[in-house]
Amino acid sequence: MSGLAVSGLTVVGPAGAAVVRDLDLSTARGEVLALVGPSGTGKTTVLRAVLDVLPPGLTRIAGRVEWDGAELRATRRWRRRHVGYLGQDPSSALHPLLTARAAVLEPLRVLGRSRAVRRARAEQALADVGLDPEELGERLPHQLSGGQAQRVALARALAADPDLLVLDEPTSALDPEALETAVALIRRRRAEGRSATLIVSHDGSVVAGLADRVVRLGMPPAAAPPAAPRAATRARTAGPVLAVGGLGLDRPDGAPLLDDAGLAIAPGEFVAVLGPSGCGKSTLLRALAGLHPVRAGTATLLGEPLRWPVRGRSVPALRALSLVGQDPLAALNPARPVSAALRRPLRLLRGLSRREAAAEADRLLAAVGLPADTARRYPSALSGGQRQRVALARALAAGPALLLADEITAALDAGTAERVLDLLDLLRQKEELAVLAVTHDKTVAARADRVLRIGRSMTDDRR
Amino acid sequence: MRVSRVLLVAVAAGGVLALALGGEALAGREPTRTVAAPWAVAGPGLPLGADVLGRDVLARVLAGGRDLTLGALAAAGAASSLGVAGGLWAGWSRGRAARAARALSDLLLVLPLLLVAMLAVVTVPGPAAVIAGTVFGGAPLTLRVMADATAQARHTGYVEAALSRGERGLSVLFREVLPAHAGLVGADLGQRMVLAVQLSAALNVLGFGPPPPEADWAAMLRENLPGIGLNPAAVLAPAAALALLAGSVAGLSHILAGRS
Known part of the structure; x- marks a missing residue:
């Protein structure tokens, strides 16, 4: 048959445990196959095994991968000629020293056309994903927002018009408009019928809107109600948890992002931050966390003035405010086990003893729906969704009054995302945890008490 | 499978380092004593022959790595x-x-x-x-x-x-x-270790190493080069020892680099 056919695929981990067992899948040209399943069931591993790019520690011990009816031998050459791949993590997927345009030009070299033709195609590919090549073409990855980086990576995967398109969470960081563009683009390719597509996504609407067939991996986990970690005693004050006034922020290259913005968040309140890609949502959160320089503005946290750079903050301020970042790949130290990441804040900020911290770390893992043996594992042995939940557990460890959450459900399947949001709801009721969440996910925004929209200024939709 | 290969390299490289540091104890004969004619070829009791002053090459190779390493x-x-x-x-x-x-x-x-x-x-x-x-x-x-x-x-x-x-x-x-x-x-x-071994060997070949009766791989190269036609082992053995040391260090660093 034409297209991709995989049979009997089995991948084992370092200890010999099967990560993927005897999996069959196929996708013909003109077809879109979606892989879905809960976080940690080996979806990304399947994609990597198919492309023969498994990371060290994982080994394919059985299985046959056929392309257009012949078993694959020279996989490197095949990948270069026929495959467009978009990895899971938008900000790590791009080479840090290549501009957006150079990144998209790179796969076009295999076509062997003239420079001008390739350049025009790269510009077209960027425009197709809704990015202005004039404005963004010369930017380096760290000057792009998460959503923009993901779209550059998508443009790169699509640029050479590959016969096989492999997409791992291609839409996790996209706002609705960009999502629409990306889905339309993939649908157009499907209609042209020349290429096969393999897609992993947690977004049910993307899968429903695109996939001809769906392969489910793993069993859905038993839906136990989330158990809240033990309440950390904290002095409560009346009034807002955080009040910010006259906030001015700049992009790293100096262009202004926000002027004279203000916001106030009450205890237990859930505020969603929406806005197009690149408008400064993540920057706002990072600035509040003291990790991005602030041009102007003042803030009070629990009634105390809040200093801007994180280094100047007192222990109560550090405890009260915690951030979960957007990039699950770099969120955890590769050299330290999960337990170390969780116990350190417990010991440092809450002053727990070694034993108490270990017990509390297990409770935190259970609260975010991870098995207890995760504590002993290293980040390289965790999937994107599992890492994201570890990062969330780490942020909750100090018992914050305000959680700054940047796309915390982007790497999670619908069931797990639901569970995480339920946990936040529970903490909001029991401990008056306030949440300021940047999101593209409508189901997250639907749970919010109110929505902040960011353009050059901020508007506040009361509900 | 990967683990056993790493272990093999680690043991082999560790063995070479240990031999370079503590080989003198295995020499069995004083490395500075004259026991045969200059550049005598290998024979019973002299597995690698003798050097420029008729000293046991094997004993000198075993003893000549410690200071350098x-x-x-x-x-x-x-x-x-x-x-x-x-x-x-x-x-x-x-x-x-x-x-x-x-x-x-x-x-x-x-x-x-x-x-x-x-x-x-x-x-x-x-x-x-x-x-x-x-x-x-x-x-x-x-x-x-x-x-x-x-x-x-x-x-x-x-x-x-x-x-x-x-x-x-x-x-x-x-x-x-x-x-x-x-x-x-x-x-x-x-990498720095390889650089140090090379630098140390270069300076010792030029004569800045330990004073003459002491055994030293690099100095042995210089002393025995004129007699390479008579007893090649007197030059080849220390050269091989130097190469083995540098190779072992590179292998060890490769393992360390792959660990993370």
């Missing part, structure tokens, strides 16, 4: 730790002093290494010259690499999380940044 270890350790510490600081701090340190290390990289080593060897004794040469030639490279890695690590989630729980700079560097780059540091240490 110890010197190289000290030199590599000094160069690597100075470079790593400097790199962590220069990559982390945004102050003027850190920028000056980077500029100084770039300046040192421009100086030809052998010139620096020759200057050092005429002013201080041989082993100190090897250390000085390795530090001047190697530490700036380590500093550059480590400073760049540290500067990049500043923006990772785990460093920001550490800052957000109020860790101090030193604590972030030693608890988060350094462990995350353990492989890099190990590989770098191996």
